[in-house]
Amino acid sequence: MAGCWSSFLDFFRGDPSRKQFKRANAFYSQYKASDKKDLKALNNSIANYELALNNRRKTKDGLPHPDLGITLITYASVLWERYTITHSQSDVLKVIELDEEAYALWESDPASRPPDYPVLLLDLGNAYCNQYKVNPALHDMLGKAIIMFDKLKEVGTETDKQTGLIKLGDALYTWCYDDLAQSQDEKEEKLDRSIAILEKAIEGGRIGRKEGASDSSIPYETARQGLLTLAMAYNLRFQNRKLRADLDEAIKYNKLVLKHMRNDDTNTPYSLFDLAEKLFVKYEYEQGRRATGRSTDGAWLSIDLKADKGVNELRGAEGALTQVLQWREIDDAKHAELKSESTKLLDTVRTHITNLSRTASRASSSTNLNASDNGAEHV
Structure with a gap:
């Protein structure tokens, strides 16, 4: 409803952001139609999202545009697309900045959260994880990712919640290898929690029960990562405690992830x-x-x-x-x-x-x- 009312106001106020946002969407559609090879169209899309955003941060009456949040996360997702191609650090930092602005906007006013709110949590958590993996010295990024995934497991559809569980379990497992000054007991507590969360996600999402694919709606890459991380987590716990039961579970999930993998998975x-x-x-x-x-x-x-x-x-x-x-x-x-x-x-x-x-x-x-x-x- 907010989007319709915004468009109605745009018509009378001559708000340029409406045309800029529409043009940005058109360029992005052109990029996708080229099998994601037309980088000029992608760059034009990003440029127009930037223009639309600048006009939507403050409208003529001095208030944020009703579609500001959607503009922020749409711009961020398209910019992330370019980051996956160029691996530009400035792009990923901009993605985080945009998503954090949208997160702050909706976190302060839960009633205003759109259906895409779970997407924001996932995207922001992934961006934080990416930064940590590029530079493990950025310990706070992993902690922020865990916060986002912990929130994701409580909101949205069942698929959103299962995805949040898998991402949270994976992030906790990653933390077990972090160089933070934490005791072995703290690391093992995170490892135990990671295993419990991943098992809950895999059971709830019915992942890996069909040969070559999941019979849940969780994206293939996410489901595979959940199974793979669970196998590695059990193996790590076996290395720490030397319990045969953990080795057996590691083997079980290793076999399950192989059953789940596509034939072309490298x-x-x-x-x-x-x-x-x-x-x-x-x-x-x-x-x-x-x-x-x-x-x-x-x-x-x-x-x-x-x-x-x-x-x-x-x-x-x-x-x-x-x-x-x-x-x-x-x-x-x-x-x-x-x-x-x-x-x-x-x-x-x-x-x-x-x-x-x-x-x-x-x-x-x-x-x-x-x-x-x-x-x-x-x-």
Whole structure:
């Protein structure tokens, strides 16, 4: 209603912002129609949003325009589009400035919040996270992101709330690696909270239950990130506490994220490698050995191997690593480390498989020999 009334007033007042905003939208539509290749149209769109914003901050009667908030977040979202292309620091700082202005406007007057309010919380939280990832010294940015995502999980549609939960869980997990002067107990508290929140989001959003896609309306990238972060969070907790239950959960969610990933997702081989590492660690535990990584120590391979322990884990790791090395892009230079590490781990896994087979053969021979001896005594 505010938008209609604003347009009505524009007609009589000759407000130039109306035409400028309309022109900005037209240029942005032109940019999208070009398959997002017409950067001139994108820049023209941004320039016109800037003009419209300047005129809407104060109208002729000295009051903010009724559509000021919508103008701010629309301008910010289009500017973010350019940032994803240019990675200009000035663009992302401007995005944060615009979104913060809209946030302050609606936070002070909840009744004025439009349906796009959850979008603002998500966009502002993402922008804060982006700044932190670019420069981890900006600790306050991560804290601000957590505030935005914490608010998002309480507003809007169920999809908005589930997205807020996933983003909040991911941000809390990220904080576990922050260099802030916090105790190990504080980090573990954040890790526990991250796991609880992500599990709630995944269960509530029914994520990962269909092969290749989510049957929720949560965007694919967000759903995948939730599953991936949960697998990593359980793995981190396993590293901290050495509880087998955490390792099992890490493997479970690693498999679930692989089931959820699209065929063309370039993160798939990396997730396969992560799964192989976890399966090998579980094999070590099944053997009653310490989880020492990829040890090929002679004593490891020749003394007291249990032929029936960890075979499935080893075979699973072998299969995952084979898929990695068969990936069509594995020979690209940017994946050289993945190829090298996968080759090393696969060699180790196969060495253990071979030695387990020998152990099984020796056990079988011993059993047969004992049976023969017992038979001779019986006769």
